[in-house]
Amino acid sequence: MAKLSIEQLEKSFDGQHILENLSFKVDEGEFVSILGPSGSGKSTLFHLIGGLYTPDAGNIILDGKTINGKKGSISYMPQSHALLPWRTILENVMLGGEIAGKKDTKRAQEMIEKAGLTGYEHAYPSQLSGGMKQRVSFIRSLLSPQHLICLDEPFSALDEFTRLEMQHWLLSIWEKHKRSILFVTHNIEEALYLSDRIIILSNKPASVQKEIILPFSRPRQEDIMLTEQFLQYKRDIYRALKFMN
Incomplete structure (x- = not known):
């Protein structure tokens, strides 16, 4: 399993600051989702972790080794x-x-x-x-x-029924293998249903606006999405994201 540390990451393109002092961690076997406004730098972050870009400042550390600009690590x-x-x-x-x-x-x-x-x-x-x-x-x-899997909105193109089916299937497979997962999504319900922890990014330049540790036990069942606790988290995250737009 893998442990990822993002430490004070900075990245700009053509004078536009995309990421600023971005720091967070993904622990071994943890499922972490990233939410944020459109254009907040989520894809840039994945490209940095994957070694396609090199950060202007800060470090990406995987299992104790700095992987800035190194491809093939995830x-x-x-x-x-x-x-x-x-x-x-x-x-x-x-x-x-x-x-x-x-x-x-x-x-x-x-x-x-x-x-x-x-x-x-x-x-x-x-x-x-x-x-x-x-x-x-x-x-x-x-x-x-590679022990760290980065998933970039993998279900966004699917219809709602297929998406729910895929979420349930993903959890059933992941719970058997417990690979470390960093998951980007625009769907609040999806993040709540799948994750151990949610990281909310601010508008550009992106930094961590809020971090939420979810109390829902595993294995997860779809009816959790109808509980008052789940719906309250959904309302709180929606307000946080709306406030940034």
Whole structure:
């Protein structure tokens, strides 16, 4: 499992300050969600953690090692499934392991079965529904050797019913494997349902506006979203975000 520390991160583009003195942590096996106004720098943060950008100041520390500007330290799942259309489902989920020289066909087939995709191992992405493609994408993230998974609004393109189904499935898989997850979303309910902790970012330049430790026990059931405690958290977060806009 992985432990991530973001320490006083700063980043600007063309004179525009995007991140300012941004600091937070993700503990081993923790599910942390990031909420913030549109354009607050959430994607920039992921690009920094993934090594695509180098911070102007501050450090990104993963398992005690500074990874500023270093690629390949995390497993990343973008908004779109990003599956390779010429590779079968089995070949797609094994991609990260192949790159790292740790190909494990047996485990890949087991994960495909757990995802309810038995019989689709040799199908191609074009033959799958949107929800099925996202399952494949997440399995690929789990099978990659990196211990920290960054999920960038992975369910935003799905319809509401499929989105709820995918949230429930994600939790059921994550609770078995307990990988450290940093999850970006614009959906307050989604963040509350999935997370151990929520970090709310301010408008640009983004810094941590508020941090919420959630009291909901695991495993989570969908009916938790109808409880007064859940709804109160939702109201409080909505007001915090509305105040920033």
